[in-house]
Amino acid sequence: MSQQEWIRHFRPLTEEQIQTFANDGVLVVENVLTSEELESSRNGLHQTLAQLSVDTDDLIGTGHALRYLSSTNGSGGVLDIFYDEWKMRIASNPTLFSMTCQLWDTAYCHSGETAESLDKTQRFKWHPYGEFDCNKGYMFIDRIGYRLPTALAEQLGTQLETHSGLKRKSSLQRSLTPHLDCCPDNLFTDKSKWRPIQCFVSLTDTVEPNAGGFEVATGFHHDFADWAKRRPPTVVTRKQKDGTSVSECFPAPCIGEYTHIRPREDRNVMDR
Numbered sequence: 001m002s003q004q005e006w007i008r009h010f011r012p013l014t015e016e017q018i019q020t021f022a023n024d025g026v027l028v029v030e031n032v033l034t035s036e037e038l039e040s041s042r043n044g045l046h047q048t049l050a051q052l053s054v055d056t057d058d059l060i061g062t063g064h065a066l067r068y069l070s071s072t073n074g075s076g077g078v079l080d081i082f083y084d085e086w087k088m089r090i091a092s093n094p095t096l097f098s099m100t101c102q103l104w105d106t107a108y109c110h111s112g113e114t115a116e117s118l119d120k121t122q123r124f125k126w127h128p129y130g131e132f133d134c135n136k137g138y139m140f141i142d143r144i145g146y147r148l149p150t151a152l153a154e155q156l157g158t159q160l161e162t163h164s165g166l167k168r169k170s171s172l173q174r175s176l177t178p179h180l181d182c183c184p185d186n187l188f189t190d191k192s193k194w195r196p197i198q199c200f201v202s203l204t205d206t207v208e209p210n211a212g213g214f215e216v217a218t219g220f221h222h223d224f225a226d227w228a229k230r231r232p233p234t235v236v237t238r239k240q241k242d243g244t245s246v247s248e249c250f251p252a253p254c255i256g257e258y259t260h261i262r263p264r265e266d267r268n269v270m271d272r
Helices: 003-009 015-024 035-051 059-069 085-091 094-107 120-125 150-164 220-230
Strands: 234-239 245-250
Touching: 015 094, 035 085, 059 150, 120 220
Parallel strands: none
Antiparallel strands: 234 245
16 A cells, blocks of 8 residues: 555544544644654754754753754744754654644635635635645645753853843743734735644643643634734824824734734734
């Protein structure tokens, strides 16, 4: 049996898991990698970091080198590591891809349906790209997340501050602002790649609050289209020299395919 045939026949997700994804827009699946695959991946990560002057057995002495591996100044602990062999093995893992195929099949129109033909509760599945085979896909390879404990990150940040004149303890890594990986105003523009599902594979358990794990507004995809139409502008109020105040409205900012969730104007999303 070819790998393509195996993917078509092997369906690791249960109907309950698939329905959870359809309802919540997110699904956590444990033990996607075998214990052997997990150990191999961790070893590969450690070897990659060692080649970049970071010794995972001596992060106090070498962790400062992480600063040079992030083009976004440590935002989210994300490092610019893309195509190492261990990482590509994870991205092309047949079990992971088979799960993705199942979710494509249930969460997106793939037979050329029109938006008008769908019940309102199903319109979140619509997109303008027409028919596609749910058992074939292309990988978009992103960076990796590697977060240090806050106390250690701040300790190393203080050392960097002393040597470089930086004025913040979090110079090594910082939190990742709540955001969307798209521009709501032009969601289906031809200039952007369509990423119908994003997969994050964790090599360590992050199940406790405030430990660097992933947070999401569950069920938001059902309301997203209406929310995007009604999303309020950013209001900036400036004081004039005469003591009066002037307010200006600006569209919600989007840079590339990144839109941050604003604490005030987008409070309803934060509160979900």
